[in-house]
Amino acid sequence: MVIADFGEATWDELSNSINILPEHLISARVYSDEVTIKILQKVADIYEIPFDDILRKFGYYWVGFVQRGAYSAMMDFIGNDMVSFISNLNRMHSAVVAMMPEASLPTFRLVGDQPSEMVIEYTSERAGLEPFVIGLFEGLLNRFGDNGSVLLTSSDNNIRIFTIAKK
Amino acid sequence: MAKVIKIVEKLDRIFALLPSAVFVDYLGVIQDVGPSLQRNMPNIKRGDRLDYHFSWTGGVGIDQWIDAIRPDGGVQFASKCGAFRLTGAAIAAEQGWLIPLRLMPTQGLLDLGTLQIADFGPDDPMVHSLLLLSMQKAMLEEAQETATELARARQRSQGLLDRISRVAGYMAHDFNNFLSIIRLNAQRITDDSQVGARTERLVRIIMETIDRGSGITRSLMTLSKQRYDSGTAININNFMKENLVFFRTIVGNLVTIDMDCHQDDVIIEANQVGLMNCVFNILINARDAMPSGGTINIVTNVTSQKIRGDNMPRDYYSIAIQDSGEGMSAEVLSQAFEPLFSTKSHGNGIGLASVLDFTREMGGDACIDSKPGNGTSLHMYIPVLQYGVSQTEPDLDLSEEPDAPIVVQAAKGHVLVLEDEPYALEALSEMLEGWGMAVTACATVEEAWFALKAPQSDPIRLIVCDVLLGTADGLEFAEAACAYAPDLAVILMSGYVPDAKRFAANWQFIRKPLNLRPFKDMVDAALGSVSSEGHAR
Secondary structure, three states: OHHHHHOHHHHHHHHHHOOOOHHHHOOOOOOOHHHHHHHHHHHHHHHOOOHHHHHHHHHHHHHHHHHHOOOHHHHHHHOOOHHHHHHHHHHHHHHHHHHOOOOOOOEEEEEEEOOOEEEEEEEOOOOOOHHHHHHHHHHHHHHOOOOEEEEEEEEEOOEEEEEEEEO | OOOOEOOHHHHHHHHHHOOOOEEEOOOOEEEEEOHHHHHHOOOOOOOOEHHHHEEEOOOOOHHHHHHHOOOOOOEEEEEOOOOOEEEEOOEEEOOEEEEOEEEEOOHHHHHHOOOOHHHOOOOOHHHHHHHHHHHHHHHHHHHHHHHHHHHHHHHHHHHHHHHHHHHHHHHHHHHHHHHHHHHHHHHHHHHOOOOOHHHHHHHHHHHHHHHHHHHHHHHHHHHHOHHHHOOEEEEHHHHHHHOHHHHHHHHOOOEEEEEEEOOOOEEEEEOHHHHHHHHHHHHHHHHHOOOOOEEEEEEEEEEEEOOOOOOOOEEEEEEEEEEOOOOOOHHHHHHOOOOOOOOOOOOOOOHHHHHHHHHHHOOOEEEEEEOOOOOEEEEEEEEEEEEOOOOOOOOOOOOOOOOOOOOOOOOOOEEEEEOOOHHHHHHHHHHHHHOOOEEEEEOOHHHHHHHHHOOOOOOEEEEEEEOEEOOEEHHHHHHHHHHHOOOOEEEEEEOOOOOHHHOOOOOEEEEOOOOHHHHHHHHHHHOOOEOOOOOEO
16 A cells, blocks of 8 residues: 555655565464554554554555455455345355464454444454554445445444444 | 245345335336346336346247246346346245346456446345455455566666666676786786796785786676676576466466467576566557456477578577567667667666566577568577577586696697787787797787788798787677688687687687686697697697
């Protein structure tokens, strides 16, 4: 995302400044959120963009990145509309955990599906990634050709409720 | 007979659990199908006979099959459109038979990528397996992309390194020549009996500085040629076989590599990194020539032939890499080895040029056979070093002892000096004359030939020859001169270490800038005289 949106010079600058190594860039490898956060924080600092905005942008970018790359067939397998995709995300995550047991992945539960809105319960032990999740949902809306706005409507311990208002 | 149950009003819930189920009446006519079959077999519709869309194990009619079914018996279905296999059983229902089927993914279906999680029941373990397979496939694809990117990066850096190395090498060589001239002329000053102690001290400083400068240029020349100079003895068939898995990663899943290695005991001398780069480059080209997949045949063998100036046939190890792609037109073929020529949008035109460059530096050659529609075959030839046990060639002995006072003995003989740097030629000639020799000084190969062939009362017995003479090759001149006059002794001089394989057994080599003591010993030995310190040579 950094190279695509901000150019190689920015990437070179920040990867040198925070010591990003090649092994940090392998997609099928579990690495600490710390690396991702460091990269995004650096971009936010360089361009004076709020960190949450960068995190949200990264979530949106992530969906497009995965669907363009080697994992696109897997994305197709999970579902070809918003409801089936979110309903099947947990099954995909359980397969990821089977392959990478050290991965800590969230769960998603579709708790409301009305013509005007979807309500999704998100449970995660990792805090502070809510803007990223909003970006993910926005990316998925784009993937399935839908329009809508995503809001974090409640947060209680590890459980957050997101509402997607469809347009 | 199985227990009859009422299911028609529950079909929606049943189809949610079993998305590939079919409900048929007693005559085998389809009454409803689950959402997965609706999605994947859009031609199926209510009222069609089941056997119009499916065949099943046993191949009997629907009535016989249902009659023959055992309560615990299963059945396998195959869709007549060819893509699906399903497994399940039949349940007797109030108005027919419910056949709860489950998709069995076939390779074709997986490759098509048409399946979705919704095609399977909520707890179907097949989903987990398919997700794992899908992840594994994606990881392999990423690994392959990374390997290809790595190979391309190596190709790019190799091309850049080649250019920098050449420039550095030429600069170092020229600088070394200047050092050589300074050293020879500084020596002329010290040879002057009138020189004072202060001048002698200044000359010594100059000499020491030359030695330090020479060390730097030597390091630079070594570095500039490091990639290919550091050849090692390689059992080449073992090398090819050990790297086959890596080669397969480079070409990807759509391309098959068949390898047929002959003559397992061949040892060649080559730089492994350079050799690997060559094979990579050829494989990437072959793969790119077959975007829809195909086969690459790698055949290795030993051929006896004359290549690039060989007087006699010699044994070469050949690696032929043949693809089944579209081949090249005559026009493309004629330019394929040219640096910076590429027919690919992302090509840099360095790959094949570096293959030719490498094989030639290893003393061999490369060529391409290709015709439109008949694929392309690239052949690399590298000289066989030996058969059997791996052994490297001994290095040239370049050790030089520090200068000691040179005592001039009456070493007589006629020496032809061929050196294209006029100041070096002048200094060298004067020095040899000072050592008691008759000298014919030549600045060009043409002058040297003229002198060699001219009638002489004191025939030329020794050639002292620079290796790099502008565009001329000192080694070629030495070879031709020895063919003309077989008794000639030869001393070659250069900042580079030339290819020792081109040396005749009795030739001597000395590195520039010349260290005079060993040089005089060489000259004396060549002329059959007495060494500088009086011991017999």
